[in-house]
Amino acid sequence: MIEAVGLTKRYGERVAVDNLSFTVRPGQVTGFLGPNGAGKSTTMRMILSLDAPTSGRVTVNGKAFTALDNPMREVGALLDAKAIHGGRSAYHHLLCLAQSNNLPPRRVDEVLDMVGLSGVARKRSKGFSLGMGQRLGIATALLGDPRILMFDEPVNGLDPEGILWIRNLMKSLAAEGRTVLVSSHLMSEMEHTADHLLVIGRGRMIADCTVREFIDRNSALAVRVRTPDSAFLAEAVTRSGGKVAAQPDGALLVTELPLQRVGDLAFEHGVRLHELSPLQASLEQAFMELTRDSVEYHAAVPSTSQEVR
Ligand SMILES: Nc1ncnc2c1ncn2[C@@H]1O[C@H](COP(=O)(O)OP(=O)(O)OP(=O)(O)O)[C@@H](O)[C@H]1O
Incomplete structure (x- = not known):
């Protein structure tokens, strides 16, 4: 279990972590989410003193x-996979750590x-690919068989196979009853991996809840409609207080009206429907919505759908 109470870190004028209180529990993967510069790494560094x-x-x-008797047996962490002596083999790197701990x-x-590195264990880690380096960093974290594991952006730069492997590893470690804290700015990644979320923006806690609760609370349910009478239905929906956006494939995306109401409106106006389906926003959309005001650097985003009215 990891517990933070009023955790704060300032660098001069800049508040990197602002009064964070949270508990990371065993038996589940806790996703630590936030845009770039939100304070995730700083928090993890403070956990490790x-x-x-x-x-x-x-x-x-x-x-x-600092008060733990044998830290490597209690906590394993991957903060920076590159922080490894490149002249040493993976085997010797791990052996040195095992002996000194x-x-x-x-x-x-x-x-x-x-971690699947047995075949290259005697090779110098200098020649390792990004994925191999990540695997070695994870092996280092697992060395002491700790009950608490922390991974800072472990999937950064990995190929799909490597991402899937890490995702399954996190889940299996949690299923063994371990405490697993994994940071990411990739919402789509957390959606598949985490059970619980701690979302921060500009050093502050924005959400501390399950993935399901996060999506339910932060994303409006949209309704996807396809009809040969789009313009007519769009007008009826707008008059009833809904918002309509045309999709590139010709469908309409309706928000701010429940699905049943959209169906009833179509029926009342004699509009034929070819599709009427609920569309739950992804974690990515929910996250962007929630952290919009706490992103350090904004860039113009090209729009993907066009407002109808
Ligand atoms: N040693 C430092 N000195 C000054 N400012 C720092 C230092 N370390 C971090 N910061 C600032 O603190 C804030 C939080 O940084 P941090 O690296 O913890 O964020 P992060 O959420 O891990 O971001 P990223 O996803 O980009 O790694 C940033 O604004 C960063 O510029």
């Missing part, structure tokens, strides 16, 4: 990280096997 909070505190299993050397082969 690599940065000192300006105020507030964070504990791991009830203790400050009083861990059994057989654990090195076990974790190399778990």
Whole structure:
């Protein structure tokens, strides 16, 4: 379990983490989400006592990280996969860590096997691809067989196979009853991996809830309608308080009216329907909606649908 209370970090005038209080529980994957610069890495560094909070505190299993007797057995973390001595082989990198942390050397082969690096274990890690480097970083985190695991943007730059592997690994670690905290700015990724979400923007907590609750609370349900009488139905919907956007495939996307009401309107106006379906916004859409005001840098986004009226 990881617990933060009023956790705050300032760098001069800049407040990187602003009064965060949260609990990361065992047995589930907790997604730590936020746009670039939201304060995710700073929070993770404070959990590991690599940065000192300006105020507030964070504990791991009830203790400050520095007070843990054998940190590698309690917490494993992947913060920066590149922070590895390139001249060493994966095997020797892990063996050094095992020896200096009083861990059994057989654990090195076990974790190399778990991350699929056994075949290249004796090669210098300097020649490793991004994906191999990530796997080695994950092997390092798993070395002490810790009950708490933290991964900072673990899928960054990975190919689809690597992403799927990491996703399944996170889930299986949580299914074993471990505490798994994984940061990402990729909402679509968290949608498939996380059970619980901590969403931050500009250092502040925006949401602390399950993935389902997050989508339900933050995304309006839209209704997709296809009809040969689009213009007529669009007018009727708009008059009844709905909003209509034309989709590139000719369908209409209706918001602010429930599906039943759209169906009834079509019936009342004698409009033939070829499709009437609910469209739940994805986590990506819900997240962008929620953090719109807390993104550090905005760029113009080309619109994908056209307002009808
Ligand atoms: N050592 C530092 N000195 C000054 N400012 C810092 C330092 N570290 C982080 N910051 C600032 O604190 C804020 C939070 O940064 P942080 O790296 O924690 O965000 P993040 O959510 O991990 O972002 P990203 O997804 O881009 O990695 C940013 O505005 C960043 O510029």
